[in-house]
Amino acid sequence: MKLYYHPLSGHAHRAHLFASLLGLQHDVVEVDLKAGAHKLPEFLAMNPFGQVPVLDDNGTIVSDSNAILVYLAKKAGRNEWLPEDAVSAAAVQRWLSVAAGEVAYGPAAARLITVFGAKFSPEEVIGRAHTLLGRLESQLAGRQWLVGGRPTIADVALYSYVARAPEGNVDLSSxxxxxxxxxxxxxxxxxxxxxETPAGLSAVA
Incomplete structure:
Protein backbone atom coordinates (compact mmCIF):
# COMPACT_ATOMS: atom_id res chain seq x y z
CA MET A 1 0.00 0.00 0.00
CA LYS A 2 1.40 3.38 -1.07
CA LEU A 3 0.18 6.81 -0.03
CA TYR A 4 1.20 9.67 -2.30
CA TYR A 5 1.30 12.79 -0.17
CA HIS A 6 2.97 16.09 0.68
CA PRO A 7 4.10 16.77 4.27
CA LEU A 8 2.48 20.22 4.41
CA SER A 9 -0.89 19.10 3.05
CA GLY A 10 -3.54 18.67 5.72
CA HIS A 11 -5.57 16.53 3.34
CA ALA A 12 -2.60 14.20 2.93
CA HIS A 13 -1.92 14.17 6.67
CA ARG A 14 -5.55 13.20 7.25
CA ALA A 15 -5.07 10.01 5.22
CA HIS A 16 -1.63 9.26 6.67
CA LEU A 17 -2.92 9.76 10.20
CA PHE A 18 -5.83 7.38 9.76
CA ALA A 19 -3.73 4.65 8.16
CA SER A 20 -1.38 4.93 11.13
CA LEU A 21 -4.24 4.88 13.67
CA LEU A 22 -5.43 1.66 12.04
CA GLY A 23 -1.94 0.20 12.21
CA LEU A 24 -1.88 -0.37 8.45
CA GLN A 25 1.53 -0.84 6.88
CA HIS A 26 1.92 1.72 4.12
CA ASP A 27 4.73 3.42 2.25
CA VAL A 28 4.59 7.19 2.08
CA VAL A 29 5.65 8.64 -1.26
CA GLU A 30 6.27 12.38 -1.24
CA VAL A 31 4.97 14.26 -4.29
CA ASP A 32 7.03 17.34 -5.12
CA LEU A 33 4.23 19.87 -5.55
CA LYS A 34 6.62 22.78 -5.98
CA ALA A 35 8.19 21.04 -8.97
CA GLY A 36 4.76 20.27 -10.40
CA ALA A 37 4.97 16.49 -9.96
CA HIS A 38 1.22 16.41 -9.33
CA LYS A 39 0.63 17.68 -12.87
CA LEU A 40 2.72 15.04 -14.62
CA PRO A 41 0.89 12.45 -16.77
CA GLU A 42 1.79 9.55 -14.50
CA PHE A 43 0.26 11.28 -11.48
CA LEU A 44 -2.78 12.53 -13.40
CA ALA A 45 -3.39 8.93 -14.46
CA MET A 46 -4.03 8.19 -10.77
CA ASN A 47 -5.89 11.40 -9.98
CA PRO A 48 -7.04 13.57 -12.91
CA PHE A 49 -7.64 16.43 -10.46
CA GLY A 50 -3.88 16.58 -9.77
CA GLN A 51 -4.23 16.58 -5.99
CA VAL A 52 -2.72 14.71 -3.08
CA PRO A 53 -3.35 12.40 -1.38
CA VAL A 54 -3.72 9.33 -3.56
CA LEU A 55 -3.79 5.80 -2.18
CA ASP A 56 -2.52 2.88 -4.26
CA ASP A 57 -3.63 -0.33 -2.59
CA ASN A 58 -1.98 -2.96 -4.78
CA GLY A 59 -3.47 -1.43 -7.91
CA THR A 60 -6.71 -0.12 -6.42
CA ILE A 61 -6.44 3.65 -6.70
CA VAL A 62 -8.37 5.88 -4.30
CA SER A 63 -8.06 9.67 -4.43
CA ASP A 64 -9.63 12.35 -2.20
CA SER A 65 -8.71 12.32 1.47
CA ASN A 66 -12.21 11.67 2.81
CA ALA A 67 -12.76 8.87 0.29
CA ILE A 68 -9.49 7.33 1.51
CA LEU A 69 -10.75 7.45 5.11
CA VAL A 70 -13.90 5.59 4.10
CA TYR A 71 -11.98 3.09 2.01
CA LEU A 72 -9.48 2.28 4.75
CA ALA A 73 -12.17 1.89 7.41
CA LYS A 74 -14.17 -0.44 5.16
CA LYS A 75 -11.14 -2.35 3.92
CA ALA A 76 -9.93 -2.95 7.48
CA GLY A 77 -13.43 -3.88 8.66
CA ARG A 78 -13.18 -1.29 11.45
CA ASN A 79 -16.81 -0.33 11.92
CA GLU A 80 -16.03 1.57 15.10
CA TRP A 81 -14.40 4.24 12.92
CA LEU A 82 -17.27 4.27 10.39
CA PRO A 83 -20.48 3.16 12.13
CA GLU A 84 -23.04 1.13 10.20
CA ASP A 85 -26.24 2.34 11.88
CA ALA A 86 -28.15 4.94 9.91
CA VAL A 87 -28.04 7.77 12.45
CA SER A 88 -24.32 7.51 13.20
CA ALA A 89 -23.37 6.96 9.55
CA ALA A 90 -25.31 10.09 8.58
CA ALA A 91 -23.65 12.08 11.39
CA VAL A 92 -20.18 11.01 10.22
CA GLN A 93 -21.04 11.97 6.65
CA ARG A 94 -22.19 15.37 7.83
CA TRP A 95 -18.78 16.05 9.39
CA LEU A 96 -16.97 14.77 6.31
CA SER A 97 -18.94 17.39 4.38
CA VAL A 98 -17.84 20.01 6.92
CA ALA A 99 -14.23 18.93 6.39
CA ALA A 100 -14.65 19.36 2.62
CA GLY A 101 -16.53 22.64 3.00
CA GLU A 102 -16.24 24.84 6.09
CA VAL A 103 -12.79 23.51 7.05
CA ALA A 104 -11.42 23.79 3.52
CA TYR A 105 -12.72 27.33 3.06
CA GLY A 106 -11.95 28.46 6.60
CA PRO A 107 -8.83 27.37 8.54
CA ALA A 108 -7.33 25.48 5.58
CA ALA A 109 -7.69 28.49 3.28
CA ALA A 110 -6.28 30.83 5.94
CA ARG A 111 -3.22 28.59 6.22
CA LEU A 112 -2.84 28.52 2.44
CA ILE A 113 -2.29 32.28 2.55
CA THR A 114 0.59 32.22 5.03
CA VAL A 115 2.22 28.91 4.10
CA PHE A 116 1.71 28.81 0.31
CA GLY A 117 0.99 32.44 -0.61
CA ALA A 118 -2.59 31.88 -1.77
CA LYS A 119 -4.50 35.00 -2.80
CA PHE A 120 -7.55 34.67 -0.57
CA SER A 121 -8.98 37.48 1.54
CA PRO A 122 -7.52 36.97 5.04
CA GLU A 123 -10.46 38.65 6.77
CA GLU A 124 -12.96 36.49 4.92
CA VAL A 125 -11.34 33.10 5.48
CA ILE A 126 -10.31 33.85 9.08
CA GLY A 127 -13.91 34.90 9.75
CA ARG A 128 -15.14 31.61 8.31
CA ALA A 129 -12.63 29.74 10.45
CA HIS A 130 -13.92 31.37 13.65
CA THR A 131 -17.52 30.64 12.68
CA LEU A 132 -16.60 26.99 12.26
CA LEU A 133 -14.62 26.91 15.50
CA GLY A 134 -17.52 28.41 17.40
CA ARG A 135 -19.80 25.66 16.13
CA LEU A 136 -17.23 23.00 16.97
CA GLU A 137 -16.83 24.45 20.45
CA SER A 138 -20.58 24.10 21.01
CA GLN A 139 -20.70 20.61 19.49
CA LEU A 140 -17.94 19.40 21.80
CA ALA A 141 -19.48 20.82 24.98
CA GLY A 142 -19.91 17.88 27.34
CA ARG A 143 -18.65 15.32 24.85
CA GLN A 144 -15.28 13.97 23.76
CA TRP A 145 -15.92 13.11 20.10
CA LEU A 146 -18.03 14.48 17.28
CA VAL A 147 -20.14 11.35 16.79
CA GLY A 148 -21.02 8.95 19.59
CA GLY A 149 -18.76 7.96 22.44
CA ARG A 150 -15.59 7.07 20.58
CA PRO A 151 -13.44 8.51 17.77
CA THR A 152 -14.57 8.10 14.17
CA ILE A 153 -13.27 9.21 10.80
CA ALA A 154 -15.24 12.43 11.40
CA ASP A 155 -12.73 13.40 14.08
CA VAL A 156 -9.78 12.44 11.88
CA ALA A 157 -11.14 14.48 8.97
CA LEU A 158 -11.24 17.68 11.03
CA TYR A 159 -8.04 17.32 13.00
CA SER A 160 -5.19 18.42 10.71
CA TYR A 161 -6.34 21.85 9.58
CA VAL A 162 -7.94 22.75 12.90
CA ALA A 163 -4.73 21.80 14.74
CA ARG A 164 -2.68 24.03 12.43
CA ALA A 165 -5.19 26.87 12.27
CA PRO A 166 -2.79 29.25 14.13
CA GLU A 167 -0.43 29.02 11.16
CA GLY A 168 -3.16 30.84 9.24
CA ASN A 169 -3.52 33.51 11.94
CA VAL A 170 -6.55 31.78 13.45
CA ASP A 171 -6.32 31.99 17.25
CA LEU A 172 -7.53 28.89 19.11
CA SER A 173 -7.23 30.37 22.59
CA SER A 174 -10.97 31.05 22.93
CA GLU A 196 4.44 22.44 11.72
CA THR A 197 5.53 25.59 9.92
CA PRO A 198 6.63 28.89 11.52
CA ALA A 199 3.81 30.85 9.90
CA GLY A 200 1.11 33.14 11.15
CA LEU A 201 0.58 32.96 14.90
CA SER A 202 3.01 30.03 15.02
CA ALA A 203 5.88 32.17 13.75
CA VAL A 204 8.94 32.33 15.95
CA ALA A 205 9.18 35.76 17.53
Whole structure:
Protein backbone atom coordinates (compact mmCIF):
# COMPACT_ATOMS: atom_id res chain seq x y z
CA MET A 1 0.00 0.00 0.00
CA LYS A 2 1.40 3.38 -1.07
CA LEU A 3 0.18 6.81 -0.03
CA TYR A 4 1.20 9.67 -2.30
CA TYR A 5 1.30 12.79 -0.17
CA HIS A 6 2.97 16.09 0.68
CA PRO A 7 4.10 16.77 4.27
CA LEU A 8 2.48 20.22 4.41
CA SER A 9 -0.89 19.10 3.05
CA GLY A 10 -3.54 18.67 5.72
CA HIS A 11 -5.57 16.53 3.34
CA ALA A 12 -2.60 14.20 2.93
CA HIS A 13 -1.92 14.17 6.67
CA ARG A 14 -5.55 13.20 7.25
CA ALA A 15 -5.07 10.01 5.22
CA HIS A 16 -1.63 9.26 6.67
CA LEU A 17 -2.92 9.76 10.20
CA PHE A 18 -5.83 7.38 9.76
CA ALA A 19 -3.73 4.65 8.16
CA SER A 20 -1.38 4.93 11.13
CA LEU A 21 -4.24 4.88 13.67
CA LEU A 22 -5.43 1.66 12.04
CA GLY A 23 -1.94 0.20 12.21
CA LEU A 24 -1.88 -0.37 8.45
CA GLN A 25 1.53 -0.84 6.88
CA HIS A 26 1.92 1.72 4.12
CA ASP A 27 4.73 3.42 2.25
CA VAL A 28 4.59 7.19 2.08
CA VAL A 29 5.65 8.64 -1.26
CA GLU A 30 6.27 12.38 -1.24
CA VAL A 31 4.97 14.26 -4.29
CA ASP A 32 7.03 17.34 -5.12
CA LEU A 33 4.23 19.87 -5.55
CA LYS A 34 6.62 22.78 -5.98
CA ALA A 35 8.19 21.04 -8.97
CA GLY A 36 4.76 20.27 -10.40
CA ALA A 37 4.97 16.49 -9.96
CA HIS A 38 1.22 16.41 -9.33
CA LYS A 39 0.63 17.68 -12.87
CA LEU A 40 2.72 15.04 -14.62
CA PRO A 41 0.89 12.45 -16.77
CA GLU A 42 1.79 9.55 -14.50
CA PHE A 43 0.26 11.28 -11.48
CA LEU A 44 -2.78 12.53 -13.40
CA ALA A 45 -3.39 8.93 -14.46
CA MET A 46 -4.03 8.19 -10.77
CA ASN A 47 -5.89 11.40 -9.98
CA PRO A 48 -7.04 13.57 -12.91
CA PHE A 49 -7.64 16.43 -10.46
CA GLY A 50 -3.88 16.58 -9.77
CA GLN A 51 -4.23 16.58 -5.99
CA VAL A 52 -2.72 14.71 -3.08
CA PRO A 53 -3.35 12.40 -1.38
CA VAL A 54 -3.72 9.33 -3.56
CA LEU A 55 -3.79 5.80 -2.18
CA ASP A 56 -2.52 2.88 -4.26
CA ASP A 57 -3.63 -0.33 -2.59
CA ASN A 58 -1.98 -2.96 -4.78
CA GLY A 59 -3.47 -1.43 -7.91
CA THR A 60 -6.71 -0.12 -6.42
CA ILE A 61 -6.44 3.65 -6.70
CA VAL A 62 -8.37 5.88 -4.30
CA SER A 63 -8.06 9.67 -4.43
CA ASP A 64 -9.63 12.35 -2.20
CA SER A 65 -8.71 12.32 1.47
CA ASN A 66 -12.21 11.67 2.81
CA ALA A 67 -12.76 8.87 0.29
CA ILE A 68 -9.49 7.33 1.51
CA LEU A 69 -10.75 7.45 5.11
CA VAL A 70 -13.90 5.59 4.10
CA TYR A 71 -11.98 3.09 2.01
CA LEU A 72 -9.48 2.28 4.75
CA ALA A 73 -12.17 1.89 7.41
CA LYS A 74 -14.17 -0.44 5.16
CA LYS A 75 -11.14 -2.35 3.92
CA ALA A 76 -9.93 -2.95 7.48
CA GLY A 77 -13.43 -3.88 8.66
CA ARG A 78 -13.18 -1.29 11.45
CA ASN A 79 -16.81 -0.33 11.92
CA GLU A 80 -16.03 1.57 15.10
CA TRP A 81 -14.40 4.24 12.92
CA LEU A 82 -17.27 4.27 10.39
CA PRO A 83 -20.48 3.16 12.13
CA GLU A 84 -23.04 1.13 10.20
CA ASP A 85 -26.24 2.34 11.88
CA ALA A 86 -28.15 4.94 9.91
CA VAL A 87 -28.04 7.77 12.45
CA SER A 88 -24.32 7.51 13.20
CA ALA A 89 -23.37 6.96 9.55
CA ALA A 90 -25.31 10.09 8.58
CA ALA A 91 -23.65 12.08 11.39
CA VAL A 92 -20.18 11.01 10.22
CA GLN A 93 -21.04 11.97 6.65
CA ARG A 94 -22.19 15.37 7.83
CA TRP A 95 -18.78 16.05 9.39
CA LEU A 96 -16.97 14.77 6.31
CA SER A 97 -18.94 17.39 4.38
CA VAL A 98 -17.84 20.01 6.92
CA ALA A 99 -14.23 18.93 6.39
CA ALA A 100 -14.65 19.36 2.62
CA GLY A 101 -16.53 22.64 3.00
CA GLU A 102 -16.24 24.84 6.09
CA VAL A 103 -12.79 23.51 7.05
CA ALA A 104 -11.42 23.79 3.52
CA TYR A 105 -12.72 27.33 3.06
CA GLY A 106 -11.95 28.46 6.60
CA PRO A 107 -8.83 27.37 8.54
CA ALA A 108 -7.33 25.48 5.58
CA ALA A 109 -7.69 28.49 3.28
CA ALA A 110 -6.28 30.83 5.94
CA ARG A 111 -3.22 28.59 6.22
CA LEU A 112 -2.84 28.52 2.44
CA ILE A 113 -2.29 32.28 2.55
CA THR A 114 0.59 32.22 5.03
CA VAL A 115 2.22 28.91 4.10
CA PHE A 116 1.71 28.81 0.31
CA GLY A 117 0.99 32.44 -0.61
CA ALA A 118 -2.59 31.88 -1.77
CA LYS A 119 -4.50 35.00 -2.80
CA PHE A 120 -7.55 34.67 -0.57
CA SER A 121 -8.98 37.48 1.54
CA PRO A 122 -7.52 36.97 5.04
CA GLU A 123 -10.46 38.65 6.77
CA GLU A 124 -12.96 36.49 4.92
CA VAL A 125 -11.34 33.10 5.48
CA ILE A 126 -10.31 33.85 9.08
CA GLY A 127 -13.91 34.90 9.75
CA ARG A 128 -15.14 31.61 8.31
CA ALA A 129 -12.63 29.74 10.45
CA HIS A 130 -13.92 31.37 13.65
CA THR A 131 -17.52 30.64 12.68
CA LEU A 132 -16.60 26.99 12.26
CA LEU A 133 -14.62 26.91 15.50
CA GLY A 134 -17.52 28.41 17.40
CA ARG A 135 -19.80 25.66 16.13
CA LEU A 136 -17.23 23.00 16.97
CA GLU A 137 -16.83 24.45 20.45
CA SER A 138 -20.58 24.10 21.01
CA GLN A 139 -20.70 20.61 19.49
CA LEU A 140 -17.94 19.40 21.80
CA ALA A 141 -19.48 20.82 24.98
CA GLY A 142 -19.91 17.88 27.34
CA ARG A 143 -18.65 15.32 24.85
CA GLN A 144 -15.28 13.97 23.76
CA TRP A 145 -15.92 13.11 20.10
CA LEU A 146 -18.03 14.48 17.28
CA VAL A 147 -20.14 11.35 16.79
CA GLY A 148 -21.02 8.95 19.59
CA GLY A 149 -18.76 7.96 22.44
CA ARG A 150 -15.59 7.07 20.58
CA PRO A 151 -13.44 8.51 17.77
CA THR A 152 -14.57 8.10 14.17
CA ILE A 153 -13.27 9.21 10.80
CA ALA A 154 -15.24 12.43 11.40
CA ASP A 155 -12.73 13.40 14.08
CA VAL A 156 -9.78 12.44 11.88
CA ALA A 157 -11.14 14.48 8.97
CA LEU A 158 -11.24 17.68 11.03
CA TYR A 159 -8.04 17.32 13.00
CA SER A 160 -5.19 18.42 10.71
CA TYR A 161 -6.34 21.85 9.58
CA VAL A 162 -7.94 22.75 12.90
CA ALA A 163 -4.73 21.80 14.74
CA ARG A 164 -2.68 24.03 12.43
CA ALA A 165 -5.19 26.87 12.27
CA PRO A 166 -2.79 29.25 14.13
CA GLU A 167 -0.43 29.02 11.16
CA GLY A 168 -3.16 30.84 9.24
CA ASN A 169 -3.52 33.51 11.94
CA VAL A 170 -6.55 31.78 13.45
CA ASP A 171 -6.32 31.99 17.25
CA LEU A 172 -7.53 28.89 19.11
CA SER A 173 -7.23 30.37 22.59
CA SER A 174 -10.97 31.05 22.93
CA UNK A 175 -11.95 27.45 22.17
CA UNK A 176 -11.03 25.22 25.14
CA UNK A 177 -13.29 22.36 24.03
CA UNK A 178 -11.68 22.34 20.60
CA UNK A 179 -8.18 22.38 22.06
CA UNK A 180 -9.03 19.49 24.39
CA UNK A 181 -10.45 17.60 21.42
CA UNK A 182 -7.17 18.03 19.53
CA UNK A 183 -5.21 16.73 22.53
CA UNK A 184 -7.44 13.65 22.70
CA UNK A 185 -6.71 12.82 19.08
CA UNK A 186 -2.99 13.34 19.68
CA UNK A 187 -3.17 10.84 22.56
CA UNK A 188 -4.60 8.05 20.38
CA UNK A 189 -2.30 5.03 19.79
CA UNK A 190 -0.67 5.34 16.38
CA UNK A 191 -1.02 9.12 16.17
CA UNK A 192 1.42 10.80 13.78
CA UNK A 193 1.90 14.59 13.99
CA UNK A 194 1.25 17.01 11.17
CA UNK A 195 4.33 18.99 10.16
CA GLU A 196 4.44 22.44 11.72
CA THR A 197 5.53 25.59 9.92
CA PRO A 198 6.63 28.89 11.52
CA ALA A 199 3.81 30.85 9.90
CA GLY A 200 1.11 33.14 11.15
CA LEU A 201 0.58 32.96 14.90
CA SER A 202 3.01 30.03 15.02
CA ALA A 203 5.88 32.17 13.75
CA VAL A 204 8.94 32.33 15.95
CA ALA A 205 9.18 35.76 17.53
Missing amino acids: YPNVKAFLRRIEALPGFVPFA
